[in-house]
Amino acid sequence: MSMNAEPINAVEMQHITMRFPGVLANDDITFSVRKGEIHALLGENGAGKTTLMNVLYGLYQPGSGEISVNGNPAKIANPNDAISLGIGMIHQHFMLVPPFTVAENVVLGVEPKAYFFMDTERAISDVEEISKRYGLIVDPGAKVQDISVGIEQRVEILKALYRGAEILILDEPTAVLTPQEVEELFKVMKSLKEEGKTIIFITHKLKEPMATCDRITVLRKGRLIGTVHTEKTDVANLARMMVGRDVCLVVEKPPHPSGEAVMQVQNLEAYNDREVKALQGITLELRKGEILGIAGVEGNGQLELAECMTGLRSPRAGKILVHGKDVTHSSARDFINAGVSHIPEDRQKRGLIQDFSLSENLILGSHFKAPFSHGFRMDYEKVDAYASQLAKTFDIRGTGVHSLVKYLSGGNQQKVIVARELGREPEIIIASQPTRGLDVGAIEFIHETLLAMRKKDKAILLISADLDEVCCLSDRIAVIYEGKIVGERDSQKTTEEELGLLMAGGHA
Ligand SMILES: Nc1ncnc2c1ncn2[C@@H]1O[C@H](COP(=O)(O)OP(=O)(O)OP(=O)(O)O)[C@@H](O)[C@H]1O
Numbered sequence: 001m002s003m004n005a006e007p008i009n010a011v012e013m014q015h016i017t018m019r020f021p022g023v024l025a026n027d028d029i030t031f032s033v034r035k036g037e038i039h040a041l042l043g044e045n046g047a048g049k050t051t052l053m054n055v056l057y058g059l060y061q062p063g064s065g066e067i068s069v070n071g072n073p074a075k076i077a078n079p080n081d082a083i084s085l086g087i088g089m090i091h092q093h094f095m096l097v098p099p100f101t102v103a104e105n106v107v108l109g110v111e112p113k114a115y116f117f118m119d120t121e122r123a124i125s126d127v128e129e130i131s132k133r134y135g136l137i138v139d140p141g142a143k144v145q146d147i148s149v150g151i152e153q154r155v156e157i158l159k160a161l162y163r164g165a166e167i168l169i170l171d172e173p174t175a176v177l178t179p180q181e182v183e184e185l186f187k188v189m190k191s192l193k194e195e196g197k198t199i200i201f202i203t204h205k206l207k208e209p210m211a212t213c214d215r216i217t218v219l220r221k222g223r224l225i226g227t228v229h230t231e232k233t234d235v236a237n238l239a240r241m242m243v244g245r246d247v248c249l250v251v252e253k254p255p256h257p258s259g260e261a262v263m264q265v266q267n268l269e270a271y272n273d274r275e276v277k278a279l280q281g282i283t284l285e286l287r288k289g290e291i292l293g294i295a296g297v298e299g300n301g302q303l304e305l306a307e308c309m310t311g312l313r314s315p316r317a318g319k320i321l322v323h324g325k326d327v328t329h330s331s332a333r334d335f336i337n338a339g340v341s342h343i344p345e346d347r348q349k350r351g352l353i354q355d356f357s358l359s360e361n362l363i364l365g366s367h368f369k370a371p372f373s374h375g376f377r378m379d380y381e382k383v384d385a386y387a388s389q390l391a392k393t394f395d396i397r398g399t400g401v402h403s404l405v406k407y408l409s410g411g412n413q414q415k416v417i418v419a420r421e422l423g424r425e426p427e428i429i430i431a432s433q434p435t436r437g438l439d440v441g442a443i444e445f446i447h448e449t450l451l452a453m454r455k456k457d458k459a460i461l462l463i464s465a466d467l468d469e470v471c472c473l474s475d476r477i478a479v480i481y482e483g484k485i486v487g488e489r490d491s492q493k494t495t496e497e498e499l500g501l502l503m504a505g506g507h508a
């Protein structure tokens, strides 16, 4: 066999099996990544993508299987072994130290030294150099606690490159990014590829690998379904491989009459955590049987609006009424009691208690009420029965209602929140980025669920950075820009172009 016949494989994983108590997360997986390619690892929530890459990065020891790197058999007992083989991993949840600067975070653990101390100037110039080379623009002196998620991600990539990574694993890097940041990331990936790096890109969004990758490997329920060349496949085929059935990629929204207004927001003003005015006089109303979509580039007040409308943040001025009753300064529990449910955008911080079980998380917010609690006593049988039912309805895949939420895959964690919030049959639903981080099958399900809630005459506020999602689900669309509603449109009578212009602060 001639040397040129087969391209070199940067990574080969053979017959990898990885079992957790009660779950076969990777079932005899064999796949390879060529040197210098961008290779997508695609699969539904819980398919086993992160697990497989954690095995490659030395975080887990597989029950069986072999790995070779650049053609040589490799023993990867821990991340240090992986790093010395030139493998770098950017995790789904970032692991930076917030009070440290960008430069300090990049060089952490491998600092350039001057005598016994860190050579800060050299650290900064090193970071500047790699940052320029790959177009990963950062401010080396900025503190990580003050930078956006998109920049944090760049810091994580720089950190891996600084440690000499030739093979980069990006675990769902786009889940936390705005559409503009996604474009930036794709440019960075292309320039990394041009410099000869190999990239493994985990995602469950179908369009992304089509735009960026050479080949795509699909996993489903722990098994390998196949590897395809991007130019020889399409989105519908990928969806079928991923979910195992045809997926409805367009939502059917039947007309539905809207009713009376049940929640009103009047001239609302609020400050963000950095004491900057984030809402500058927002007025809107939610009506029965209607979905009001909020379109906008992230960071224009959406988070603060959702928090004010659920009792998590106190507005500085303006009013919030539920069924005509003033709830402007009520507590989060009062909002729940008034029939307002909330699907928060940050499930790590707001949505879940990681060290509680699935059951306990599913009744948060209702735990003090019948039928779950009688005075001081919890009725655990009732709790478990309720939780099992919800887990079934919302297809939460894990190892049962007693397993801790932290062991669920990212997407399944999101389903837990949606199940809890919609399971209590609220009158009003404030949904922030309800499908972020979810795969097509789960997105389809959540879209259908929101439309079913609309049919039951619930009032729904849908805040989403995904313009497609806002357009296909909403009846009315309000565009938020710098803390103001800059336009409201009937979804049947507007276009994405018009909304895009409003979102950018222009006039349409
Ligand atoms: N540390 C762990 N302990 C127990 N079970 C785990 C652990 N890590 C993952 N699992 C289980 O293994 C399966 C695969 O999870 P994994 O995180 O690899 O999925 P994924 O494809 O990355 O999903 P997502 O897109 O939701 O992130 C899931 O059923 C998950 O609950």
Ligand SMILES: [Mg+2]
Binding pocket: 049, 050, 051, 092, 171, 409, 410
């Ligand atoms: Mg994952």
